[in-house]
Amino acid sequence: MxxxxxxxxxxxxxxxxxxxxxxxxxxxxxxxxxxxxxxxxxxxxxxRSARLRISCAAKPETVDKVCQIVRKQLALPDDSAVSGESKFSALGADSLDTVEIVMGLEEEFGISVEEESAQSIATVQDAADLIEKLIEKNKA
Structure with missing residues (x-):
């Protein structure tokens, strides 16, 4: 040994x-x-088996439309800096404002956002990505 x-x-x-x-x-x-x-x-x-993770960002026109809705719901000037990276809290939105933003998005895009999904939205990009995901799901 x-x-x-x-x-x-x-x-x-x-x-x-x-x-x-x-x-x-x-x-x-x-x-x-x-x-x-x-x-x-x-x-x-x-x-190891290779795992490919694909992250699809929302279309720019969806992000722009979400920016417009956020500006409207928060009564922000049209020239205010709102982009995909903008956090609702940084724009001055409280929880009630966020609920109103989600309701505005549902109405504009003809979708229904579940409460769990709505709670995960922190930025304009999060909202745009969720919208496109729900629209795609509704098509299927």
């Missing part, structure tokens, strides 16, 4: 951690090891 000295154990563990870090960066995942009483072990790495 072979014994590993302290120095080679550190070297082995150090190389193993480096290899695992490189493997993860290359899309490989470690496989669990088990010796089952054997004196030698073999192991390998398996390729």
């Amino acid at each position: 072979a014994a590993i000295t302290g120095a080679s154990s550190i070297s082995f563990h150090s190389r193993l951690h480096q290899n695992l870090a490189l493997s993860r960066a290359n899309g490989l995942k470690p496989v669990s090891l088990s010796g089952y009483g054997r004196s030698s072990l073999s192991f390998g790495l398996q390729q």
Whole structure:
């Protein structure tokens, strides 16, 4: 039976951690090891399945329309800076204003926004993305 000295154990563990870090960066995942009483072990790495996450941003015209509705509901001047990144709270909207904005969006786009979804809306872009998602869902 072979014994590993302290120095080679550190070297082995150090190389193993480096290899695992490189493997993860290359899309490989470690496989669990088990010796089952054997004196030698073999192991390998398996390729991870690639996951592609696609995030679709709303069309610019939808964002523009949401900006107009937000300006109207909050009585903001037409030249006020409202963009997709604008947070309702930063524009001075309280929870009642946000409810009124959602109602205005529902009316304008002919959609119905569930309460859970409405609570997740913090920015103009969030609202525009949700609108397009609901419109697409209604088409299907």
